[in-house]
Amino acid sequence: MGWVSGEERAAWRSRGTDATLFVIAVVVTLQTADRRLGMPGPLPEWFVHLDLVVGLLCCLGLWWRRRYPVALAATLVAVCTFSESASTAALVALFTVAVHCSTRVTLTLTVASLAAFGVFFGFRPEPGIPAWVMVVLLVTGHAAVVAWGMLVRSRRELVASLRERASVAEVEARLRAERSQHEARETLAREMHDVLGHRLSLLSVHAGALAFHRTASAEETARAAEVIRENAHRALQDLREVIGVLRAPVGELPLPGVADITELIDETDRAGTPVELRDAHAVTTGGREVPETVGRTLYRFVQESLTNARKHAPGAPVVVRIEGEPSDHLSAEVENRTPPAPPDVPAAPAGSGEGLRGLAERATLVGGGLDYGPTASGGWRVGMRLPWPA
Structure with missing residues (x-):
């Protein structure tokens, strides 16, 4: 059937x-x-x-x-x-x-x-039958017929309206789901770029050093190999953390914040890029309380900026400045000088710009802004300004 x-x-x-x-x-x-x-x-x-x-x-x-x-x-x-x-x-x-x-x-x-x-x-x-009785019968009969018909019409209009609303709700739900998926993909892309880009740039720098400096001593080779091994291991750990955040319930796993910036700078310094931190208000050491969202954005900003400096200006000194006042703003700036690269080392390939776009999106999400460009001395500067509620 x-x-x-x-x-x-x-x-x-x-x-x-x-x-x-x-x-x-x-x-x-x-x-x-x-x-x-x-x-x-x-x-x-x-x-x-x-x-x-x-x-x-x-x-x-x-x-x-x-x-x-x-x-x-x-x-x-x-x-x-x-x-x-x-x-x-x-x-x-x-x-x-x-x-x-x-x-x-x-x-x-x-x-x-x-x-x-x-x-x-x-x-x-x-x-x-008296005339008035006939009038009453005619009016009553017509009223009953018309009322019945209008009742049927109202019911049909109500059913049609409910169906239309259900259809509109279904379309809106599908659009919300698609938008949520798109936002989730964008967020995942930013996280993967920021987390893995930092580690992989370290691997690239030291692997390139081993390839171009074949006359390096055994101690230098061992130190570079140890940095490669350590950062490969940490890259896997970072990848597991990102996947864990995706799988775990919201808020279960902690994300990096301002307290992790000093470790990030020390790690970059050990990898061969000299970094100077100028934290006027001891933000990175817990001297001032920074909102979690702002702190996480600041961490990703420093991480991506150090990654870019290491990739495009290997060995160049980097200065990280963090300053601001509560209830006003929190600003951060990362500046690198001209790299002292030897002539036989090829220049790093041009970036895709995804990192800077991701930083601009992060800053916009918390009500801040991003600016960047070359310096007068031939280096590169990236600045971010974020709101700092009291």
Whole structure:
């Protein structure tokens, strides 16, 4: 057995409703004609049969009530001015208008229908029923039909609105998920670049030194090999830490901050790049409290700047300046001089700029800024200014 789609079920349901209303209208029309034939009156029998034929034709027109609701209702209301048998079909058409059309159109056709019924019963009053009772019955019947149709319309509009909201919510959820994935990838790319770039640059410098200085003493070779081994081991540790942060619950594993900057500088100094730290307010030794997010951004700034200095100016002295005041700002600057590179050592390849872009993004995220450029002495300077709440 095949599955039936929602549209197919709705189509079958609509056909069933149309058939039910058609049968009801035909049955009521036949009963009305039969009642008229059994009542004594001035109307000849052939007129009643003609009225029945008109009523059945009106019932047949109900099959087009969904396609032409207003035109069909207006036509049947006009027929009701002289045909009693068309009244049931006219009420069904009025119900359809209440379901599918606006309130203004519905009320207009309702008033027209009441006027048509009034004209009919004005010329052919119902024997034994006072006029005021007939008016009450007509108004009550029309009100019930119109209210039922408008209730159905309101329910359909509510269902359609809920479906639209669900669809919009689904699209928004998908966009949020895609945006979160994009942000997560950007964050991961920055972390991997900052963490591994620092270690790998040390490996590159010392491996290059071993390759170009083949006349180095055994002690120098052993020291360079030890630096390579140590930084390769630390690179693996850093990679495990990054993966651990990704896998662990939020906030479980600590991230580097200002307290780790001195270790970073000592490590760079031991690797052969002389670094001087000028910390005016003892920020790196815990003399001033720095927010965690700002401190982590400052650490990544120093790390990336030292990596770039070591890569593009190997052996050049580097100065790291950190200063500022709480409730004002915290600024950091890393400046390297012209490298004393021997002529036989090839220049480092041009960078992709990802590191500086990543630093600029980090600074922007915490409300700061980044600037960089060459110095007058031929070196390179990178500065970052961050907010420092009290």
